Amino acid sequence: MFLHCFWAMLITGTILDLRPAGPEYFVLRAHAPQVVQHAAPGQFVMLQGWGEQDPLLRRPFDFHRLDREAGAFEVLFKVKGHGTAMISRLRPGDPLSVLGPLGRPIPFHEAPKAVGLIGRGSGVSPMFTIAEEVRRRGGRSYALVSARSPDRLLCVDELRPFCQAVWTFTDDAGGGAALRQALETLVRDEALDAVFTCGSNRLASLVAQLGQEGHFAGYAFMDAPMACGVGTCKGCVCRVRRDGAGYRYALACLEGPVFPLSEVLIE
């Protein structure tokens, strides 16, 4: 009845490291053991790296890495506006207010055989924890990394040790069509259990379409504007198909942020 995360906490963590990961992209590593302890792939955090009331709201980010031994997590983000610019200027040792882990963990198949991971831009970020988890469960991951230009292809070397194969696609080299072809081949040749996609509605629609024809479960990370992250503001809705007809609104922070593509409407 009540969907919410029982392990979510509000803590003040500490920045351990903040490094550039490409033009406009950064990886932030923070010490927040209480949050990391209960976090799982597919979940996210709401961060606040400033004390005053402007910017007002926390900023949501997917977990990029979960390092339980070190009690640390990483997020990979793009500097988009005021909030992410402020976070990119933090320094090791600075305090960071962390609310999380939030959202629903990915419902992994107990023994996944093979999964596809498709990320565009900073949408590659959550694929790393998924690849790690799939490997831990004895499965194989195939990553398709997409970006506008070669310098925006993120995490490729980081993903390799955890994936069976990593392919890259850039817009300047006709990436859209090539990615479609690569995914079709992958679906045909490998018995994929699931395909995860983040960072592009176009790619999510593609996976939804192939999922209907194929036999894998497609999932998309949805990003809706969020104020609270815990289900109280009712602001973060996505349209989800209803059993009968039509659709209902689902809160991305409670039911998501990862939704089955057989249910969620990509708009």
Next chain:
Amino acid sequence: MNEPDLSVSLGRLRLKNPVMPASGTFNFGKEYAEYFDLNQMGAVVNKSVMLQPRQGNAPPRIVETPCGMLSSIGLPSQGIEEFLTVQLPFMRALECAAIVSVSGTSAEEFGELVSVLDRAGGVDALELNLSCPNFVDKVIFATDCGLMAEVLQECRRRTSLPLIAKLSPNVTDIVQMARLAEKHGADMLCAVNTFTGMAIDVRTRRPVLGTVTGGLSGPAIKPIVLRMVWQITQAVGLPVIACGGISNGTDAVEFLLAGAAAVQVGTANFINPLAIPETIAGIRQYMLDSGPHSVTEIIGAAWRRSAAGR
């Protein structure tokens, strides 16, 4: 040191302290129970419940603005039936007053909700959300003297529970609306709901919110709401619950000094799930540092200073 007395009386409604959540920013409490002991609050207030289940507005529903946010949620609701079996029992079980916020699309709908909740038992007061700016047809009861009077009369007729009229700031003269609410049977006022506003995306050249306009809340509105509370409390005898941008103890004390008998913490809960307990602790600390023994003695203290000259 003497522990300060934070209890307040709003007419017949006694609260152990003057701090409660603003409707629609706290669901009915469940989500925040993991972060602090909800029994600390003066009262719990649910997201306005409607008679029938509703989906709410099309996204995008929220957009951030400087020191504030615009929202157009559109009152999604589980409907009164589920409210009575799930949400109300949770609220009732807390060791604080249970204030039930209701919203309707007509005077009859408000009246029906009030009757049902009057019979339900365990409700300490009813807050009438007369001021949601985001119904699709954009009727704001509390901006129309005739409509507001009609809803209040209908509700008053159906219950003897304390009625809180939640006012809209989207009017020319808020004092006039406060007087009208007093005349038609409100026991208390809640000032205020959100300010109608909008945002446009310059890249797409389109309004950001799915419903074009939404309600502005958060620290950005605090000075305006403070002025409204200051004016209302000096003109009208009813207890006023202040609501608008209150994020901490200092904000709360400012509103008490302006004449509010209690305060609601709204948008601040989204950023800081501990905003309510921190606000209570902040008031207590203020009392310890510089206040009299009872918080009731600082209510409206700023008018007296202002009247006495500097």
